[in-house]
Amino acid sequence: MQINILLYDRMTALDAVGPYEVLSRVPGADVLFVGERAGPVRTDTGHLSLVADASLADAPAADVVLVPGGYAPPLTPGPIHEWLRAADAASTWTTSVCVGSLILGAAGLLEGRRATSHWIALDRLADYGALATEERVVFDGKYVTAAGVSAGIDMALTLLARMTAPEAAMAVQLGIEYDPRPPFEAGSPATAPAEIVAYLRANRDTIVKLPGMS
Amino acid sequence: MQINILLYDRMTALDAVGPYEVLSRVPGADVLFVGERAGPVRTDTGHLSLVADASLADAPAADVVLVPGGYAPPLTPGPIHEWLRAADAASTWTTSVCVGSLILGAAGLLEGRRATSHWIALDRLADYGALATEERVVFDGKYVTAAGVSAGIDMALTLLARMTAPEAAMAVQLGIEYDPRPPFEAGSPATAPAEIVAYLRANRDTIVKLPGMS
Numbered sequence: 001m002q003i004n005i006l007l008y009d010r011m012t013a014l015d016a017v018g019p020y021e022v023l024s025r026v027p028g029a030d031v032l033f034v035g036e037r038a039g040p041v042r043t044d045t046g047h048l049s050l051v052a053d054a055s056l057a058d059a060p061a062a063d064v065v066l067v068p069g070g071y072a073p074p075l076t077p078g079p080i081h082e083w084l085r086a087a088d089a090a091s092t093w094t095t096s097v098c099v100g101s102l103i104l105g106a107a108g109l110l111e112g113r114r115a116t117s118h119w120i121a122l123d124r125l126a127d128y129g130a131l132a133t134e135e136r137v138v139f140d141g142k143y144v145t146a147a148g149v150s151a152g153i154d155m156a157l158t159l160l161a162r163m164t165a166p167e168a169a170m171a172v173q174l175g176i177e178y179d180p181r182p183p184f185e186a187g188s189p190a191t192a193p194a195e196i197v198a199y200l201r202a203n204r205d206t207i208v209k210l211p212g213m214s
Numbered sequence: 215m216q217i218n219i220l221l222y223d224r225m226t227a228l229d230a231v232g233p234y235e236v237l238s239r240v241p242g243a244d245v246l247f248v249g250e251r252a253g254p255v256r257t258d259t260g261h262l263s264l265v266a267d268a269s270l271a272d273a274p275a276a277d278v279v280l281v282p283g284g285y286a287p288p289l290t291p292g293p294i295h296e297w298l299r300a301a302d303a304a305s306t307w308t309t310s311v312c313v314g315s316l317i318l319g320a321a322g323l324l325e326g327r328r329a330t331s332h333w334i335a336l337d338r339l340a341d342y343g344a345l346a347t348e349e350r351v352v353f354d355g356k357y358v359t360a361a362g363v364s365a366g367i368d369m370a371l372t373l374l375a376r377m378t379a380p381e382a383a384m385a386v387q388l389g390i391e392y393d394p395r396p397p398f399e400a401g402s403p404a405t406a407p408a409e410i411v412a413y414l415r416a417n418r419d420t421i422v423k424l425p426g427m428s
Contacts, residue, residue, distance in 0.1 A: 179350070
């Protein structure tokens with residue numbers, strides 16, 4: 001099984017590494033990180049680089065293509081969109097995490113499809129003809145989209161169960177001890193305090209200070 | 215706030231990237247990935263390199279030191295242990311994810327302390343005089359240890375709330391949409407099917423095939 005994960009400048013590391021941690025544990029899976037150029041790619045907060053082991057041109061066809069989100073997702077036509085269309089034509093599953101779904105949409109791949117995204121960007125899916133769907137993981141045919149950042153872990157486990165067997169996904173889930181205990185009920189706009197939701201909506205592009213911090 | 219995250223060969227990517235994704239969202243936080251040498255470090259499944267931006271010798275003192283787990287954690291005396299003892303002497307919080315706690319223990323930092331680890335390695339904490347504690351996140355003074363792999367996200371959010379304010383941690387939790395929906399009740403040995411637990415115990419070092427896969 002070949003799994004290609006796209007890297008690009010200012011992407012969100014956990015969007016890629018969550019699903020990677022799940023899918024790379026499948027024996028025989030070959031996970032390849034692919035960038036416009038091979039080499040280090042800086043992630044969104046500026047403190048971590050992930051290494052692309054192949055350029056777009058050198059990446060082999062993949063069974064699973066995964067597109068992470070980021071602070072400045074590539075939404076204008078260019079080599080990444082061309083690569084995505086070709087990768088999608090050969091894939092069994094085309095997947096995204098967070099605003100990675102906007103990239104899939106901008107590449108023309110989500111027309112008329114149900115899809116999700118980071119909650120703060122969900123309304124932008126309609127710009128690309130996709131049907132915004134407020135769920136954590138959305139399957140529509142071969143297209144699988146996950147909500148914001150951490151949702152990639154849930155997406156990858158769900159996908160793994162479909163691709164192989166529920167027992168395999170359970171073994172990976174136990175292997176990464178994914179028995180989450182979030183310290184607050186604040187992980188979605190439906191459960192977080194209204195003032196926290198309002199704060200993030202008002203500061204969606206540049207959060208320079210977190211609530212409660214002096 | 216200076217946060218240093220240790221990288222070493224065959225470490226587990228999500229152990230580092232989960233907490234990084236939380237802590238790097240704190241405005242003003244400087245997160246530095248530190249390796250024995252600066253440069254790419256290969257993670258455990260062999261498909262991803264994270265980049266160490268500083269060597270042990272070049273890393274500044276940090277408020278938070280974080281030690282991830284891995285397939286071959288450095289448990290014998292050497293430069294990493296020496297660095298950890300010096301880093302711990304200067305830190306406000308010394309933390310670990312997964313079998314990172316065994317590294318802290320091997321460096322002599324958990325003597326008589328309550329600590330946790332990956333469920334499959336919990337019994338090994340006693341080798342280092344630590345008191346194995348079956349909880350997802352364990353605080354003992356300035357020492358904070360998390361259970362396996364994905365538990366680093368819960369640890370980092372809990373730590374962030376203590377370091378700043380609960381509202382700040384809630385904002386980050388909402389920012390990474392951490393509203394987990396694991397597809398199975400399989401994330402801990404207490405909830406996973408007994409045969410899955412037995413399978414992982416029997417294959418703890420080399421999993422060449424997952425249950426349910428042909």
